[in-house]
Amino acid sequence: MTAEQHKLRGNEFFKAKDLDQAIHEYSTAIVKDPKVAVYYQNRANCYLKLEKYTSVVSDCERVVELDKKSVKGYYFMGKAHLELGQPSEAYSLLKKSYELALEQRSAFTKDIVAIIAEAKKQRWIEQERRRISQVSETYRYLSGLIEQDIQRQVDALDRGSFDYQDYLTDLRSDKEERLKELEAMTQRAGIPDDYVRPYIERKKSTTNNNNGVISPEASPDPSSAMDINQEPYKKPILAPAAPREVPDHLLDKITFELMHDPVISMKSGISYERNTLLEHFSYGRMFDPVAQVPMTERDIIPNRALKEACEDFLTKNGWAVDY
């Protein structure tokens, strides 16, 4: 049997949801002809479904090596990185995939945009955690404990066991959940350090004095007083409980969602998300949805300034992805 025939058999197994058999066929095809990107790409898709993300990444690396314009290669790889908790890598790969999809006029762009949004959100959550932990000692301490605990459990796992991957995924989502909870608590409590700080300071000043005669309340330790003068008491800036709203001008007029690739109508000056506008046209409605003047795909150009504004907003407000 030729490599191509093995691939076709693989496709049939894939359709029948027999992923292990499909992988087997694709692997055989690869052995017979290691220079065909599609074989790796199809196998990567199987791994993706089986949640074997590291295998997805290595197959996709081969795919984009063989076919630099592979939309799916970048897409699967981005998805896998996202699942592996690497949103920044995921984001740049998915962006590449989106550009290629646009170039090739693939119908795939909609799915890509959805995952890009998710990657942006994860990236924001990551940054937000970093920020909170810089600001809140309590958070830093407690999140450290959670990480340690999870790491202990990971280390205790039997690497050889066949459901090792499953346990790993469970633990990872467990960690996410606990960190999220802690984050919510930190935010709800406002500025917990305000309550904790006096104790920390007092502990410091008593140990500094080390004579134990003068209690810090009765006569404030001069050195700690100087500390306060030198470094004015910095109020930790946690996310304020401001209403989470996205300004209207950043929202697509059709889906009411934050735009990712805004295009401007040269007929009206109104901007839309590229995908939704193209979908509108695909129903044969050749007019500007809001201005209701005749318009076609040729009358749009990218609105770069608005795109920057949307991206800027999203960098500072990752929650807006779900808005």
Place this chain on the structure above:
Amino acid sequence: MSSAVHRRMLKEYMAVQKNAATRPHLELLEPIQEDDLLHWQAILLGTADSAYEGGRFKLDIVIPTNYPIQSPTIRFVTKICHPNVHFKTGEICLDILKSEWTPAWTLESVCVAISSLLTNPEPSSPLNCDAANLLRCGDTAGYNSLVKMYTALYAIGDSDEE
């Protein structure tokens, strides 16, 4: 991740709740069940000084999964006498629900449009020929009393019968 149509409906729902006070002729606009955002209901109030005065007209709204690219399907549940509404099925003949639909409309703006259709009938494209004929003959008095009768019969009082 919820689908695009659900996210959009959620936003429309929030906007509707925020604007509730600004629409005198729209008594209610909400999903029939909170967990199904693709099936809504609305209640229009007949405008004062019109033949529909005092009436409460219930609308049934079904959202297609590719909304807002495609228009919602809206029909009157309450029987209503109007040239552009089918008396038996409640089907509405309104250009913006068909050929003139644009994704920029919202359920709220569509309901307001239907509400204004009540007092601005379009007898040239009728679904209820009897009512349209009265108007086309210029018998406004006859038309008005017919409308008043059906409004009193079906849309006034607490009867929510379908």
